[in-house]
Amino acid sequence: MDHKRPVYFISDRTGITAETLGHTLLTQFDDSEFKQMTLPFINSTDKARTTVEYVNHAAKTSGLRPIIFSTTVSDEIRAVLRTADALFLDLFDTFIGPIEQELHVRSSHTVGRAHGVADAGSYKARMEAMNYALHHDDGQTVKDYDRAEVIIVAPSRCGKTPTCIYMAMQHGVFAANYPLTEDDLEKARLPAALLWHQAKLYGLTSEAERLNQVRNERRPGSKYASLHQVGFELRQAEQLYARNNIPFVNSANMSIEEIATLIMLEKKIERRHF
Amino acid sequence: MDHKRPVYFISDRTGITAETLGHTLLTQFDDSEFKQMTLPFINSTDKARTTVEYVNHAAKTSGLRPIIFSTTVSDEIRAVLRTADALFLDLFDTFIGPIEQELHVRSSHTVGRAHGVADAGSYKARMEAMNYALHHDDGQTVKDYDRAEVIIVAPSRCGKTPTCIYMAMQHGVFAANYPLTEDDLEKARLPAALLWHQAKLYGLTSEAERLNQVRNERRPGSKYASLHQVGFELRQAEQLYARNNIPFVNSANMSIEEIATLIMLEKKIERRHF
Numbered sequence: 213m214d215h216k217r218p219v220y221f222i223s224d225r226t227g228i229t230a231e232t233l234g235h236t237l238l239t240q241f242d243d244s245e246f247k248q249m250t251l252p253f254i255n256s257t258d259k260a261r262t263t264v265e266y267v268n269h270a271a272k273t274s275g276l277r278p279i280i281f282s283t284t285v286s287d288e289i290r291a292v293l294r295t296a297d298a299l300f301l302d303l304f305d306t307f308i309g310p311i312e313q314e315l316h317v318r319s320s321h322t323v324g325r326a327h328g329v330a331d332a333g334s335y336k337a338r339m340e341a342m343n344y345a346l347h348h349d350d351g352q353t354v355k356d357y358d359r360a361e362v363i364i365v366a367p368s369r370c371g372k373t374p375t376c377i378y379m380a381m382q383h384g385v386f387a388a389n390y391p392l393t394e395d396d397l398e399k400a401r402l403p404a405a406l407l408w409h410q411a412k413l414y415g416l417t418s419e420a421e422r423l424n425q426v427r428n429e430r431r432p433g434s435k436y437a438s439l440h441q442v443g444f445e446l447r448q449a450e451q452l453y454a455r456n457n458i459p460f461v462n463s464a465n466m467s468i469e470e471i472a473t474l475i476m477l478e479k480k481i482e483r484r485h486f
Numbered sequence: 487m488d489h490k491r492p493v494y495f496i497s498d499r500t501g502i503t504a505e506t507l508g509h510t511l512l513t514q515f516d517d518s519e520f521k522q523m524t525l526p527f528i529n530s531t532d533k534a535r536t537t538v539e540y541v542n543h544a545a546k547t548s549g550l551r552p553i554i555f556s557t558t559v560s561d562e563i564r565a566v567l568r569t570a571d572a573l574f575l576d577l578f579d580t581f582i583g584p585i586e587q588e589l590h591v592r593s594s595h596t597v598g599r600a601h602g603v604a605d606a607g608s609y610k611a612r613m614e615a616m617n618y619a620l621h622h623d624d625g626q627t628v629k630d631y632d633r634a635e636v637i638i639v640a641p642s643r644c645g646k647t648p649t650c651i652y653m654a655m656q657h658g659v660f661a662a663n664y665p666l667t668e669d670d671l672e673k674a675r676l677p678a679a680l681l682w683h684q685a686k687l688y689g690l691t692s693e694a695e696r697l698n699q700v701r702n703e704r705r706p707g708s709k710y711a712s713l714h715q716v717g718f719e720l721r722q723a724e725q726l727y728a729r730n731n732i733p734f735v736n737s738a739n740m741s742i743e744e745i746a747t748l749i750m751l752e753k754k755i756e757r758r759h760f
Contacts, residue, residue, distance in 0.1 A: 217589075226747040229510040235759055236503040236557060237581050240593035250757050252747050279588065283510060299588045307511050307575055314553065314573045315491075319514035335741070336703075342648055346620075374616055377651060381742075429610075467609070467760070468655075473500040473526045483524050485509055486741070 216247035218270040218278040222263060222293060224285055227252040233303060234281035247274075254284065260292035267296040285321055338384045338486050345380035348388035349373055354405040357388060361481050363409055364389040366416035367397065367445040368436075369426045371463045371471055375416075378468045383476065384484040397448040402456055414475050415453040415460030417446050422464045490521035492544040492552040496537060496567060498559060501526035507577060508555035521548075528558065534566035541570040559595055611658045612760050619654035622662035623647055628679040631662060635755050637683055638663040640690035641671065641719040642710075643700045645737045649690075649745045657750065658758040671722040676730055688749050689727040689734030691720050696738045 219238065221230035227250040238246060254263055267278050278298040284290045285304060294300050308319050347353060348360070350373065357363065362379075364372045364387065372389035379385035396403050406413060420443040427437035435441055453460040459478055463471050476483060493512065495504035501524040512520060528537055541552050552572040558564045559578060568574050582593050621627060622634070624647065631637065636653075638646045638661065646663035653659035670677050680687060694717040701711035709715055727734040733752055737745050750757060 226741075226743045228743055228747075229506050231757070231759070232503050232506040233577065233581075236577065237585060240559070240578070240582060240596065241585070241589060241591065248759075252751060277588065279585065285514070299584060301581055301584065303507065303510065304514070306580055307507075308514060310573060310575060311511060311515070311553065314551065315515060317515065322514065338742075339648065342651070346623075346647070349620075373620070374613065374655070377616070378655060381648070381652060381655060467500075468612075469500045469502055473502075477526060483505075485505070485522075 215276070216274065217245055217276040218267070218274055219246045219248045220263075220267060220278060220280045220298070221248070221250040222254050222280055222282045222284065223250075223252055224255040224283075224289065225252065227283075229303065230281045230283045233283070234279075237281075246279075254289065254293075255286075257288055257292050260284075260289045264292060264296040267298050271297045287321070334384075334484070334486055337484070338381070341380040341384040341386055342377070344386045344388070345376045349376065351390040351403075351405070354390070357405075357409050357412070359386050360388045360409070360412055361386045362388075362414055362475060362479050363406065363412045364414050364416060364475070365392055365406065365458070366463075367392050367418075367423075367442075367449050369423060369430070370416040370418045371466075371468065372416060374468045375463075375471045375475070379472045379476065379481075382472070382486075383481075384486065385476065385481055392445070392449055392452070394445070397445050397452070400448050400452050400455070402452065410456065410458070412479075413456075413458045414479060415449065415458045416463045416471070417450050417453070417460055418442075418462060419464040420446055489550070490519055490548065491550040492541070492548055493520045493522045494537075494541060494552060494554045494572070495522070495524040496528050496554055496556045496558065497524075497526055498529040498557075498563065499526065501557075503577065504555045504557045507557070508553075511555075520553075528563065528567075529560075531562055531566050534558075534563045538566060538570045541572050545571045561595070608658075608758070608760055611758070612655070615654040615658040615660055616651070618660045618662070619650045623650065625664040625677075625679070628664070631679075631683050631686070633660050634662045634683070634686055635660045636662075636688055636749060636753050637680065637686045638688050638690060638749070639666055639680065639732070640737075641666050641692075641697070641716075641723050643697060643704070644690040644692045645740075645742065645745055646690060648742045649737075649749070652742045653746045653750065653755075656746070656760075657755075658760065659750065659755055666719070666723055666726070668719070671719050671726070674722050674726050674729070676726065684730065684732070686753075687730075687732045688753060689723065689732045690737045690745070691724050691727070691734055692716075692736060693738040694720055 221227050221234050223230045231250055254260055271278050280298045280300045282302040366372050376387040376389045379387045420439055423442040424439045431437055495501050495508050497504045505524055528534055545552050554572045554574045556576040586593055640646050650661035650663045653661045694713055697716040698713045705711055
């Protein structure tokens with residue numbers, strides 16, 4: 213007998229919204245007590261019926277009443293899902309009513325408008341931003357910096373690459389990044405390629421212990437990874453940021469999402485949505 | 487006077503959950519009628535008070551009552567936000583109660599457990615998956631295919647790269663991708679590098695018009711982009727998939743999220759959460 217409570221994220225499409233909703237709520241409880249599963253593309257009453265059987269079976273074998281987080285647009289499908297022996301929490305059930313009242317209109321009840329191909333234009337914008345981030349990763353090229361909305365600078369392994377790719381993927385931001393090399397750091401001088409783009413720069417720094425650990429995974433026991441070296445690089449980078457009025461943040465205890473959100477907020481970069 | 491209704495996504499952290507929640511709901515109405523803005527890091531009653539003033543000002547200037555989607559853990563901050571002249575919809579307000587009742591426990595009321603650095607281990611797993619996707623993009627290297635959970639194959643520009651990076655970033659999936667070249671397609675033979683990994687393969691195809699358009703943006707007027715060439719490549723790719731029992735999907739009208747969700751579902755790849 214599995215003593216974890218089954219939790220299902222059910223959607224007629226990708227399940228991303230149901231997951232996001234459910235996870236944010238479950239982080240307020242003890243995560244380890246839940247057995248979580250996403251059931252995407254539940255887009256017919258037949259599939260909904262199978263889902264109900266599945267959930268009811270889990271309820272029996274676990275001996276614990278499941279929790280369902282649902283974002284299913286169709287009233288019919290939702291009506292079937294609601295018959296499961298589970299706590300049923302649905303986004304549309306809960307919030308569409310108050311919004312309809314406020315707007316004095318009925319909602320469209322259209323499936324798949326979130327996380328779908330909204331229009332070719334926004335798909336293209338997102339792809340262009342992703343290609344930009346991939347081609348302007350780690351100082352590969354400094355061409356087209358005019359298009360950049362932000363250029364992240366930092367010593368190796370402070371989080372430049374994932375932050376740029378996340379911003380491109382999630383928000384369509386044109387984000388480049390440029391590594392500060394040992395040479396740049398020794399001279400504590402901004403690399404020449406960046407001089408004309410100072411207003412776009414944002415710096416990352418970290419904690420020596422953390423960077424030492426991350427670099428050791430890449431090149432164990434190297435000078436590159438040594439506490440002495442990372443300590444030096446981080447001090448020099450922070451001085452370089454301060455001297456050149458480059459805003460910066462210590463990313464050691466932040467998630468990619470948090471770093472990206474902070475940079476976009478401080479640089480006043482628009483959040484686009486896909 | 488701006489005749490769009492102001493909509494705010496307010497959070498004590500990144501605002502990602504509030505945005506996801508709000509967007510999914512607003513797609514059921516006419517998006518063009520809203521002016522949307524995310525206000526992240528509203529993590530003190532002082533900031534909440536400033537936010538209320540800001541929202542009330544927007545209510546006056548627009549002449550339309552704003553909508554607030556909020557995910558603020560602190561009861562005090564939420565109490566302040568609720569005083570705004572707006573329709574106030576809060577995730578915790580709405581759902582924490584029913585879950586607490588079901589579980590017979592109180593929630594922790596801890597800020598920042600979603601989209602934060604949960605633990606060093608999961609951060610590391612995500613970084614490794616991202617590095618894997620970046621290094622195994624477009625057949626750059628076929629080393630370490632043993633680690634791959636999926637290897638996406640397709641003709642150029644069908645969506646291999648963004649799908650792999652999305653799966654890595656969002657779910658920590660080890661995803662490689664390999665391009666089918668004209669040569670592979672002419673022979674309608676699986677590239678040698680893939681023969682040992684057939685069970686991991688997943689194919690993408692597209693529609694000729696769409697691929698023609700996408701490739702024309704990259705190399706306008708080229709043979710590579712021509713309708714004749716893309717038609718040939720797509721036909722051959724589909725034959726190659728069918729002949730080798732490679733599951734595949736037509737990605738022409740799908741978002742990256744949908745492609746990734748479908749592949750993970752069909753390949754039974756676990757969805758990890760960060």
